[in-house]
Amino acid sequence: MTDSDVRGGTESATEAVKYETRSAQTVRGTEKLMISKWEKDGWELVTQNTGKLRTELVFRRPKPPFPWKPLAIIGGVLVVLGIFIAIMVAVTGGDENDAPAPADTSSSEAVAPRDEPSEEPEEPIATAPAEEAPLTVENNADLAALLTGPQDGPTVEAFAQQYAGQLIEFDGSIGAMNNHEGYTTRYDILISYGDYSETHSNGGPSFQFRDVNITNDLHFMGDVPDTIGVGTNVHVIARVGSFKEPLFQLEPVETRVR
Numbered sequence: 343m344t345d346s347d348v349r350g351g352t353e354s355a356t357e358a359v360k361y362e363t364r365s366a367q368t369v370r371g372t373e374k375l376m377i378s379k380w381e382k383d384g385w386e387l388v389t390q391n392t393g394k395l396r397t398e399l400v401f402r403r404p405k406p407p408f409p410w411k412p413l414a415i416i417g418g419v420l421v422v423l424g425i426f427i428a429i430m431v432a433v434t435g436g437d438e439n440d441a442p443a444p445a446d447t448s449s450s451e452a453v454a455p456r457d458e459p460s461e462e463p464e465e466p467i468a469t470a471p472a473e474e475a476p477l478t479v480e481n482n483a484d485l486a487a488l489l490t491g492p493q494d495g496p497t498v499e500a501f502a503q504q505y506a507g508q509l510i511e512f513d514g515s516i517g518a519m520n521n522h523e524g525y526t527t528r529y530d531i532l533i534s535y536g537d538y539s540e541t542h543s544n545g546g547p548s549f550q551f552r553d554v555n556i557t558n559d560l561h562f563m564g565d566v567p568d569t570i571g572v573g574t575n576v577h578v579i580a581r582v583g584s585f586k587e588p589l590f591q592l593e594p595v596e597t598r599v600r
Contacts, residue, residue, distance in 0.1 A: 361402040363388070368507040369583035369593050373397050375506040395553065396593060476511035476579050485510055489535040489546040494587045498547050502585035509581055509595060513537070514549070516574045522553045529554055533592070538573045547590040549580075560597040567599050575600040 364385065368376040370392065376399060377387055385401035479486040488501050489512060515538035522528040531551040536544030554560060556570065567574070577598040583591030 360405045362405050363400060363402045365398060365400045366507075367396045367398050367581075369581060369591065370395060370397055371584050372506040373399065375503070379507075474509055476509035477505065478511045485512070489544075491545055493545075493547050494585075498590065499585055502582060502590065505582045506584075507581060509579060510592075511577075511579045513600060514576055514578050516570060516572055516576065517548070519571055527555055527557075529556065532589075533576070533578060537575055547585070548588055549578075549592045550589045551580075551594050552589075552591060554594065560594050563596050563598050565599070570599070 366376060366380070373390065373392075380399070380401050381387070385403045387399060388402050389400040391398040391400075475481075477485045479489060484501055484504070488498065491497055512535060514533045514535050516531060517534045517538070518532035520530050522530050529551075531554060533549040533551065534544065535546040535549075551560070570576075577600050578592075578594070579596040580592035580594050583593055585591070
């Protein structure tokens with residue numbers, strides 16, 4: 343065998359590998375956590391596109407090979423069964439003087455093997471990961487503890503690290519709203535858990551939507567308000583960002599006025 347034959351075989355094997363790709367977005371600064379999470383599931387980072395607020399990560403992994411060998415075995419079994427059934431039909435149907443009972447017995451023996459293929463293992467079907475579901479106070483105890491706990495400290499930092507890049511969903515209110523670095527159409531918006539109150543706090547950290555445009559970046563759903571401001575109660579779905587005391591950064595994904 344020549345070197346060219348070896349190289350040709352290697353190239354053919356490489357070309358035969360097919361990949362499935364997936365993309366994910368994460369807040370800037372949390373890329374390593376997101377990449378590590380996907381790599382544990384067998385994905386390989388292909389490209390990384392860094393934006394102003396978010397980074398888009400594109401991953402790939404080899405598709406599982408199609409199980410040709412088991413299907414070939416099943417096909418062979420079915421061919422043998424077909425020949426057997428044809429022989430049994432020819433034998434039992436050739437003599438008109440045969441009694442009905444033996445004919446029924448032969449028929450049942452010939453038909454019975456038809457049920458056997460249903461016991462063979464089903465062909466695996468490659469499916470995309472299920473749609474991401476946000477964490478809520480009902481389905482995640484850590485989020486429930488975060489929203490009613492202290493404003494800062496180890497528990498807040500631990501939540502930000504453990505759930506970096508994941509979606510959370512809660513009822514909140516706008517506690518402060520200021521122009522971002524002098525811009526007239528971009529804002530830093532402070533979000534607190536629960537309904538707005540000037541006299542008491544419902545607990546939890548001070549979440550912030552940083553450097554956002556109200557028209558597009560907040561992704562309003564339902565009735566889009568004419569104006570929002572301090573005191574507006576909202577329902578928020580957002581992606582977990584970094585925690586730098588005293589602010590917990592969130593990336594808005596969906597916002598509704600309550």
